[in-house]
Amino acid sequence: MSPGDEVVVALDVGGTGMKCALVRPDGATVHAERHATDAARGPEAVVGTILDVAEGLAGKARADGLTPVACGIAVPGVVDEARGVAVWSANVGFRDVPLRDLAWERLGLPTALGHDVRVGGLAEARLGAGRDAGHVLFVAIGTGIAAAHVVDGSAAVGAHGAAGEIGHILVRPDGPRCGCGRPGCLEAVASASAIGRRYAELSGAPATAAEVTDRAAAGEPLAGRVWREAVEALADGLATGQALFDVATIVIGGGLAQAGPRLFDPLRTALRERLTFHREPRLVAAALGDEAGCLGAALLALDTLAKESR
Ligand SMILES: [Zn+2]
Numbered sequence: 001m002s003p004g005d006e007v008v009v010a011l012d013v014g015g016t017g018m019k020c021a022l023v024r025p026d027g028a029t030v031h032a033e034r035h036a037t038d039a040a041r042g043p044e045a046v047v048g049t050i051l052d053v054a055e056g057l058a059g060k061a062r063a064d065g066l067t068p069v070a071c072g073i074a075v076p077g078v079v080d081e082a083r084g085v086a087v088w089s090a091n092v093g094f095r096d097v098p099l100r101d102l103a104w105e106r107l108g109l110p111t112a113l114g115h116d117v118r119v120g121g122l123a124e125a126r127l128g129a130g131r132d133a134g135h136v137l138f139v140a141i142g143t144g145i146a147a148a149h150v151v152d153g154s155a156a157v158g159a160h161g162a163a164g165e166i167g168h169i170l171v172r173p174d175g176p177r178c179g180c181g182r183p184g185c186l187e188a189v190a191s192a193s194a195i196g197r198r199y200a201e202l203s204g205a206p207a208t209a210a211e212v213t214d215r216a217a218a219g220e221p222l223a224g225r226v227w228r229e230a231v232e233a234l235a236d237g238l239a240t241g242q243a244l245f246d247v248a249t250i251v252i253g254g255g256l257a258q259a260g261p262r263l264f265d266p267l268r269t270a271l272r273e274r275l276t277f278h279r280e281p282r283l284v285a286a287a288l289g290d291e292a293g294c295l296g297a298a299l300l301a302l303d304t305l306a307k308e309s310r
Contacts, residue, residue: 008301009057009071009109012116012293013050015039015091019290020053022061022068023298027127029291031060043093050099051106058107071103071111072119072301074293079115080161081300086113087161090179112297112304118155118164119296120288121148124251125155127295128287133249137241138286139166142254144179145187145237149245154303167191171236186237190230192255199226213259231263235270242271242278253286260285 007022007030014037022031035053037046050073058068077089084100086092100113114122121130121138125148130136136150145167148155156163167187168180176194178185188194192209199207203222207215215223238250256263268283288295 005065005067006069007061007066008298009054009061009068009107010074010294010298010301011050011054011057011072012074012119012297013037013046013092014076014116014293018050018053019294020057021291021294021298022057022066023295025302027123027295027299029295030066031057031064032291032294033057037092039092043095043097046092046094047097047099047102051103054103054107058109068107068109070301070305071107071109072114072297072299072304073099073103073111074114074116074119074297074300075099076116078161079113079118081112081114081157084111084113110301110305110308112301114297114300115148115157115161115164116293117146118148118157119300120253120292121150121164121251121296122153122155122299123288123292123296124253124286125150126153126299128292129251129284130249133247133282135245135247136249136251137238137245137247137281138251138253139238139241140254140286141191141234141252141256143191143193145191145254147241149247166237166241169237169240171233186233189233190237195226195230195256198229199223202226209256210258213262217262227262228266231266232270234267235274238267238271238283239274239278242275242281246278247281249282249284251284251286253288253292257285 012019018035061068078087086094086097104111125136138148147164147166168185172184175184176188178188195209216227
């Protein structure tokens with residue numbers, strides 16, 4: 001067996017789909033597949049699918065003459081990485097699922113369980129847009145907003161597995177109510193879904209965040225206002241993040257990052273206006289797209305393997 005034959009079985013489980021891959025230790029993906037999560041079936045069925053897919057991937061690796069050495073699984077929600085437990089997830093329905101041990105038993109491979117955004121940040125910090133930065137804040141902006149603070153290649157987990165919930169920084173005390181129950185959280189104002197919601201509320205017509213961005217760029221005043229409000233709230237959240245973490249690079253990922261300069265130009269300016277003595281971080285778009293979760297799950301599994309063999 002040569003080291004080039006080794007692969008990690010990696011899964012990134014989301015509310016609607018699972019991105020799955022065989023990843024080499026250097027981060028190269030040698031095989032990728034996608035499956036439906038179909039969360040409506042309930043958490044037990046989802047766990048069954050995760051284990052079947054992981055086992056199938058390990059079998060595929062062996063059939064191709066590769067050696068699966070570890071398994072990494074990323075899930076959303078609250079994740080206790082030390083115990084390998086998916087503690088809570090709103091969109092997949094996990095409640096205290098010992099997913100790491102279940103996969104370890106089924107596959108006979110050392111397995112690591114991670115949080116989707118934290119491992120995404122791990123991948124961006126080590127292989128993507130934050131490479132060589134040392135201190136990176138990865139912020140994923142889509143349906144919600146979450147972040148990962150990565151220092152020297154490892155992401156802070158927090159005492160309760162809930163570090164990085166930047167989407168629930170209070171930015172507008174009199175703002176719209178957040179999914180968590182409190183009014184004014186960053187993600188209730190500036191997530192892609194919040195932007196679409198706000199525009200619909202003011203215009204009476206539904207729109208996606210991408211449509212709001214386009215209309216704002218085309219000079220539509222209402223869309224421009226909604227976009228500006230969102231960018232300002234984001235800058236407030238990022239300024240708080242920078243005050244806490246003093247990072248070299250902020251990597252923005254998720255659907256909203258696809259707005260490109262329409263997001264990054266005004267956001268950079270708004271963030272600069274809010275910083276006093278803090279150093280301005282480099283603000284860049286994520287580089288790995290929706291592969292980040294899978295690559296990060298593989299990296300986490302390799303880290304675990306390295307710790308075990310020490
Ligand atoms: Zn909230």
